Each structure stands twice: as C-alpha cells, then as structure tokens.
Amino acid sequence: MKMKDLALAQVRRGERFSIDGVEFVKLEDDMDAAFAVAADTLPECCQFEDDDAEREDHNNYEDHNNYAGSLLSKTVERWLRDKHPAIFSAVVERPIDLTTMDGMTDYGKPLAVARALTIDEYRKHRSILPLTSKPYWLATGWTTNSSPYSDAGVAYCIRAGGTVLSYSVYSAGFAPRPALYLKSSILVSVETEDEDKALADYSDTDLIDELYRRRRSTYDPD
Structure with missing residues (x-):
C-alpha cells in the first residue's frame, strides 16, 4: 500500500x-477540528496521579483522581x-468533561491540549477503537469526596482486550493513550x-461520504 497526503477533513x-x-x-468531526486518538498507547506506563506535596496524604486521597493536574495529564502533554x-502546532484546545462515574461535577470541564479519553468517549467510539498493546488510563474518576462513601483514589482504565475496570490512581500498570483535537485543514x-478500482466498484454510501468529506475540507467558518 502506498501513502498519500490529504486534508484531515477528508479522512473517514x-x-x-x-x-x-x-x-x-x-x-x-467537530466544526473546524477533528477528534482523534492514538492508534496505540505510549510505550511507558505511569501512575494516574503523582505524589503532589500540596495535596493531602494518601489515606485521605483528596482529589487524586482529578485528571486536571495529574501525572497522566502532564505525561501526555x-x-x-x-x-x-x-502535532502540537495543529492542536485545537477544547474542554474535557471530568464528570465522575457517579455524576459528580466537582472537577468541571477544563481546557485540554492533549489528554486521555473519558469513559463516555470510550463507550461512544468503542466500535472503531483498535485494541492496544498495553492497558491504558481513561480520564474519568470513580467519584469525588463530595459523594457519600466516596473513593477519590480510583479512576477508570481499559485492559488491552478492551474491557473496562477501575483501579487505584497510584498503580503504574497502565499507559497513557493520547487523544486530541486537530485542525481539519492540516495534511x-x-x-x-x-488505484485501478473503478467508480462502479464503490457503493453509494462510499460516494456520498466522499462528497461530504470534500465539502468539509473546504469549509470556512469565517
């Protein structure tokens, strides 16, 4: 197979x-940007949260499963x-929804450059996500300290086979898998x-998708 360059907006x-x-x-696609995830994880695993001296001790956990300011977020960026x-020059900064699994919104929707997938994004796109060589972290925590019987020391992750589990944020057994928004106009x-495939060999759906991709590649929000 040969490689060719084309606008990201034209990629299916x-x-x-x-x-x-x-x-x-x-x-x-999202207006003038496209959301994408690395086909595989980064080679090295890391903890979700690092030992931040400004936070409470490990027994209290405080907000250690808050993706914002975590070792995971720092490693990806x-x-x-x-x-x-x-790649960095082509990134479009967008908010990441850090709502925890039980619906707590304490961590908000901070802006992110490169980051991890959330649990909702993983479920939405699972059918097209390739399996990875290593298990990897998600950005979603189990709950926060605002919730009764809380455990803010647990976050979600994905096994190499694709199943979801929750784990201690101090485990170094999971890798980062970068996700980011990129400008649709980049090559x-x-x-x-x-190249010998004839027009009749394409389905109607393929042809319609191609028309939409061409229109998106010339879209000018201004």
Missing part, C-alpha cells in the same frame, strides 16, 4: 492516519510538546486504496 471516521510519525484513528511539535498521510 474510524480510518487511520499519520502525522509526524504517529498513527491516529479519527473519531469524529509533555509527550506532545517535547517530542511532536508538528495527514493515509494508505491509498487500489
């Missing part, structure tokens, strides 16, 4: 593309800024299909 949902040597899967500046690399 669930299709893989590469930029700056990193392979992603496109999840959905550091990977993007330090190792892939070309990315995708594998080309058979």
Whole structure:
C-alpha cells in the first residue's frame, strides 16, 4: 500500500492516519477540528496521579483522581510538546468533561491540549477503537469526596482486550493513550486504496461520504 497526503477533513471516521510519525484513528468531526486518538498507547506506563506535596496524604486521597493536574495529564502533554511539535502546532484546545462515574461535577470541564479519553468517549467510539498493546488510563474518576462513601483514589482504565475496570490512581500498570483535537485543514498521510478500482466498484454510501468529506475540507467558518 502506498501513502498519500490529504486534508484531515477528508479522512473517514474510524480510518487511520499519520502525522509526524504517529498513527491516529479519527473519531469524529467537530466544526473546524477533528477528534482523534492514538492508534496505540505510549510505550511507558505511569501512575494516574503523582505524589503532589500540596495535596493531602494518601489515606485521605483528596482529589487524586482529578485528571486536571495529574501525572497522566502532564505525561501526555509533555509527550506532545517535547517530542511532536508538528502535532502540537495543529492542536485545537477544547474542554474535557471530568464528570465522575457517579455524576459528580466537582472537577468541571477544563481546557485540554492533549489528554486521555473519558469513559463516555470510550463507550461512544468503542466500535472503531483498535485494541492496544498495553492497558491504558481513561480520564474519568470513580467519584469525588463530595459523594457519600466516596473513593477519590480510583479512576477508570481499559485492559488491552478492551474491557473496562477501575483501579487505584497510584498503580503504574497502565499507559497513557493520547487523544486530541486537530485542525481539519492540516495534511495527514493515509494508505491509498487500489488505484485501478473503478467508480462502479464503490457503493453509494462510499460516494456520498466522499462528497461530504470534500465539502468539509473546504469549509470556512469565517
């Protein structure tokens, strides 16, 4: 298979593309941006939360499963800024919903550059998410200290086989899997299909999708 460059807006949902040597899967379009997730995890595992001296001790847990300010969030952003500046320059900053599994909204919807998937995003896109070589963290916590019988030391993660579980935020057995919004106008690399394929070989759905992709690639919000 050969590679060709095209606008990210023209990439299909669930299709893989590469930029700056990193392979992603496109999840959905959102106006002038596209939401994508890395096809695999980063190679090294890490804790969800680091030992922050300004927080309470481990027995109290405080807000250690708050993705904002966590070691997980720092690791993903550091990977993007330090190792892939070309990708970083194409990122569109968007809010991430940190509502916990029991519906507590204490952690809000802070802006994020590169981050982890939430549990809702994982469930929404699971059918097109490829399995990974390592288990990985999600950004969603179990609950907060505002909830009765709370346990703010637990967050959600995904096994390599795709099943969901909750685990202590101090475990280093899960890897980061970066997710981010990218400008739809940027050029990315995708594998080309058979160039000898005739127009009649494409389904009506394929042709309609192609028309929509071309319209999105020329969309100008201004």
